[in-house]
Structures are given as structure tokens and as C-alpha cells.
Amino acid sequence: MHERLIKYIKSRASSPLSESDVETLNTIFVPRKLRKRQYLLQEAEVCKYMGFVVKGAMRQYSVDEKGVEHVVELSLEEWWVGDRESFVNGTPSPYYIDAWENSEVLLLNHDDFFQRLKPIPAIVELSSKLDERHAFALQRKVNAFISLSAEERYNELIRTYPEFLQRFPQHIIASYLGMTKETLSRIRHHALKK
Amino acid sequence: MHERLIKYIKSRASSPLSESDVETLNTIFVPRKLRKRQYLLQEAEVCKYMGFVVKGAMRQYSVDEKGVEHVVELSLEEWWVGDRESFVNGTPSPYYIDAWENSEVLLLNHDDFFQRLKPIPAIVELSSKLDERHAFALQRKVNAFISLSAEERYNELIRTYPEFLQRFPQHIIASYLGMTKETLSRIRHHALKK
DNA sequence: CGCGGGTTTGATGATGCTCAAGCCCGGTGG
């Protein structure tokens, strides 16, 4: 299971990974299988692990007072899952994270990350690149919510993450886009007529 | 003007700043005054500078086909302005950035940042902390848009950035919150009655 | 065959937008 992670790191960091670095990665990241609907994180918990998705599909969402789920993030293979803010600051998370498909993830805990991984140059480099990319994606998302209609946001999703449509049911996609499943259904119906 | 920057860096980085580091910062950051409505960045340009706001108030926004402005970011003293994605990747920005008050900023260009600043540990540390905080703030914002009503988003703003209400007119606050000035006006009227 | 999860459809209603008008207030110039 770790090969995919090693390959992933090597492919995006310019600094090399030594044999002992690989060794470290192998011991620090612990594999875990998650069945569909199994939680990686629940609201009010502190996010103790960041996970690298080797196989499967995960979702991160908040639940409002009325019990409605609001999906903030969807993750497939080679994505990272976890609530970074909770993980870094040790604060309780407002999110749930669970598996949508049966999944395999590699888990990294807080202390291992900061004490044993941070000394590896390739990791520091990768980690800051990821933060950066993450921030870019979020910025685009905020901009989409401020300036686009429901239909435009859906079209944007088709362009940027078409794979989501294959892996998640529509009601989840709808929530991710900040609309109800009925609205999404009507938008799709609408789109067909053209 | 640079003292404020130096003080700012010292207060948030654990690594020390040497005399020569301070020297470097003094030469690299170039002061610039911006009159109200003056642009720091325009749509389709590459963001060549990141700016540290010493004094004043800035806004970052996109403009849609109908000519409507959508504010994505507001910045006051000791905030950073610029389109990070455009700055880092050298891609054209979809945003405008201009001064809302007469302002003083310290500008940092791309090459200076990556070649002369990156070697300074305090900077690396600060830079990644900022990326992180920025990502956290954006994540919250996305969550707010997905799960909160216009009124709830306004209340959230009052809690988190009350100073914005003092420094920016309502129509800008409204845009920042993803609503029209009329809606914000009604929300405020509504709130008074309680 | 019936059940469960997902999707669609329709009727109704709330939320927030658009457009238009008027108001308030702090300048600026006559």
C-alpha cells in the first residue's frame, strides 16, 4: 500500500527521498481500511490523523441544526483527507469525514508529522505545495459561490472534477455545490434539452 | 515604514532575524503609496507583487460579464494583499485589487521572494504559517456559503471581522458576503427591531 | 416481490435579486 504514497511523493517533490526516508514513511503511515459509511472523524473530535487515500472515495461535511449535511470536500485516490485546521491547532473539528466507498487510507498522526516527517526536505516541500494548492482551490471555490449561479457552478464542476460525477451520487454532488438534489436534478434535465 | 513589517515578522516567527536579514528586508520591500481607487492589480495581468499593508484598506474583487463587482477579500493594516495563485504560478489573475482608502504598502516581487527571502528561516516559517491560516479562513468561508443564510453570514462577519464595518461602506460588505446591498440593508433593519 | 437508495416531478413558498425612486449627508462652489 505504501508504494503508491512513495511514488506520489517522488513525483511531486524535487528533493530526493533517501532509503531511510522511505523507511520512515513506511513505519509512520499506518494503513487502515474503511468500510462505506465508516467515520474517520466526527464533529467535536480533534482531527488526529491526516489520511492519504490509496483507494476509495471519502467525503467531508458539516451537519446543521436541522440535520442537513453540507459537503465541503470530496476526495478520491491520491488526495489527502482530514481537517487541517483541527489537525494543526488541536481544536475540535466542525466536520464529519466518512468513507463513501470502501476505502484504503494511510494515516499520519500529528506528532509523527511534526517531529519525524518535517526533517525530510521532500516532505516540507510537498507539504507547503499542498497547502498552497489547497488554498488556490478554496479561493476559486469562494469566488464561484460569490459570483456564479447554481447552474454555472455545476458546469464548472463538470470541467474541473468530472470524475466526481462517476463516483458520487447526485445528492452528494448537489450538497458539494451548495444546492439541493432537486435543484441539481432540474439543472441536469434542463441541460439535456440543448 | 519598514519597522512595522519587521515588528510584524518578529512577533510571529520563532526563528530570529539577523541584522543582515533586516537589511535584506529593507532593500527588497519597496514602499508604495496608493490613492483611493488606484489599482495594485488588474484582471488578466499577472500579479507581480505581494503587498504588506502598512496603512489603509484594500479590496480584491472579480467583475462578471454584467459588470457587477464581487469582492473576495478585504485587507487592512498588517494584512497581505495579492493574488497568490497568479503570483506563484505566473498565470493571469481574474481579480482586480485596488485601494479603498489612501494606503501605504510594501511591495515584494516574485524573484526577490523566491531567491532572496526564501533562504531566511523566519520567512519560510512565516510564509507557510500564512498559507496555512489563509487556507483555514477560506475553508470557513466555503463552509459558510454552503451552510449559512445571508443573515447568518452577516452575523458571522460581525463576530469575526467587526473592523470591516468601520472601514468599508455597506455595499462592499454586502458584496463580500455574497449578497446585494439592498439585502444587507434589510437584514440590518431587521436586526435592529430585536 | 418488495425493499432501500437514489432520482425525478410537481406544487408551493421563502429567500434574495432587480429596478426604480427617494432620502440622507458631507462636500463644493456660487
Place this chain on the structure above:
DNA sequence: CCACCGGGCTTGAGCATCATCAAACCCGCG
């Protein structure tokens, strides 16, 4: 000192978009 102007804010009427609720449908699976 007053008139006017412009920017910002408010108010109202009508409307579009999207949510809600309820029902029906679809389909793979035990």
C-alpha cells in the same frame, strides 16, 4: 449661507431562483 451634487443607504414592488415537501418512479438485490 444656501443650492446642488454625488456617494451611500433605504424602501418598495415585482420577479427569478432555489428550497421545501410530498409523491412517484426506477432499479439492483436479497
